[in-house]
Amino acid sequence: MPDHSIFKCASGFDFLAQNKILHRDISAKNILLDDNLVPKISDFGLSSYTTEEYGSCYYTMKNNDKPHPLRNFAPEVFKFEFSTYSDIYSFGYVIWEVFNRGGHPLDGINGLNTWDMIKTYKEHVDMK
Numbered sequence: 756m757p758d759h760s761i762f763k764c765a766s767g768f769d770f771l772a773q774n775k776i777l778h779r780d781i782s783a784k785n786i787l788l789d790d791n792l793v794p795k796i797s798d799f800g801l802s803s804y805t806t807e808e809y810g811s812c813y814y815t816m817k818n819n820d821k822p823h824p825l826r827n828f829a830p831e832v833f834k835f836e837f838s839t840y841s842d843i844y845s846f847g848y849v850i851w852e853v854f855n856r857g858g859h860p861l862d863g864i865n866g867l868n869t870w871d872m873i874k875t876y877k878e879h880v881d882m883k
Contacts (some may be wrong), residue, residue: 763794764786765805768796768846771796772839775805776804776805777803777841780801780845827845828843829841852872
């Protein structure tokens, strides 16, 4: 994805935020490119509408045993709190992947997996 596509993606996510839509599953696999390399945001299966003002709300989701993607989640999402800010955090991972040719910030850390990260987070953060 060329650099200008990152800007276009950011504009698309800004549009969602201004229209009070939380995507909640921002990752490189959910950004498609058309024949002209114009990015298209996809997979709105976990998205939700909020009535709160842009950027200031937290949407709290009950744990309903549905699987959720975890690798790009912001820390507060492990408490099932989603916001515009958690979408921005996830978009940061997308930018990292683009500029590192598919790499991930946590790649190469031996012995670290997603469940260990969640367990460590829960042990160190109040999960009220």
